[in-house]
Amino acid sequence: MEDEEGFREFVRARLPRLSRAAYLLAGGHAQAEDLIQAALIKTATHWSKVSRAGDPEAYVRKILYHEHVRSWRRRRFLEHTTASVPENAAVSGDETGRAELRVVLEQALAKLTKRQRAVVVLRYFEDLSEVETAQVMGTSVGTVKSQTSHALGRLRVLAPELEDVMEVRS
Structure with a gap:
């Protein structure tokens, strides 16, 4: 090489x-x-x-x-449901609260479609613009916008305890 x-x-x-x-x-x-x-x-x-x-x-x-x-x-993975709802993680300055929040976020991301998860990761964790995200994904900017909207809406339903974090990052 x-x-x-x-x-x-x-x-x-x-x-x-x-x-x-x-x-x-x-x-x-x-x-x-x-x-x-x-x-x-x-x-x-x-x-x-x-x-x-x-x-x-x-x-x-x-x-x-x-x-x-x-x-x-x-290979497609099926979503697994549980009999009980997980406890809400408090948004706090302590390490336990942050760890719980990371677990909740990880579980919520796992329930998004692959494309929605990719959009969230590229936009909010990699901090790419809509145009850059569209280039990486090989889609249009409109698709990135709609997938982002759907993903954030789904995250709000799946993990309402993340709302405070999502407000800060938006």
């Missing part, structure tokens, strides 16, 4: 951010690791072209999204 050290440097610098995005897309550590591995393998095989094109991180993010959708198409 041409410029192997350049690729290694890119991975060292960007792996934490890309891993976070993969985790949020996949909903689990093992699935995120698989997603990152697939994306980096594809990137490594085309590294000389990707590095010359200018924005390798955007290229990897796009692969992450496409691999995420591909895995979803291969």
Whole structure:
């Protein structure tokens, strides 16, 4: 591979951010690791072209999204219902409250469609604009807007305790 050290440097610098995005897309550590591995393998095989094109991180993010959708198409997961409603997590400054809030958010994200989850991750966790999100997903800006609206509406129903957090981030 041409410029192997350049690729290694890119991975060292960007792996934490890309891993976070993969985790949020996949909903689990093992699935995120698989997603990152697939994306980096594809990137490594085309590294000389990707590095010359200018924005390798955007290229990897796009692969992450496409691999995420591909895995979803291969196997569909069913939503599991429970007999009891989980307790509300308090939005507070203490570590327990934040941990509970993260768990509630993770569970709510898992119940979104793959596309809705991807839009939320790209827009609010990766802080991409609507235009950038549309480019990564290969859709129109209108689709990003409608998917964002549907996803946030669904999150409000699935996890009303996140409302305060969503108001701050909007």
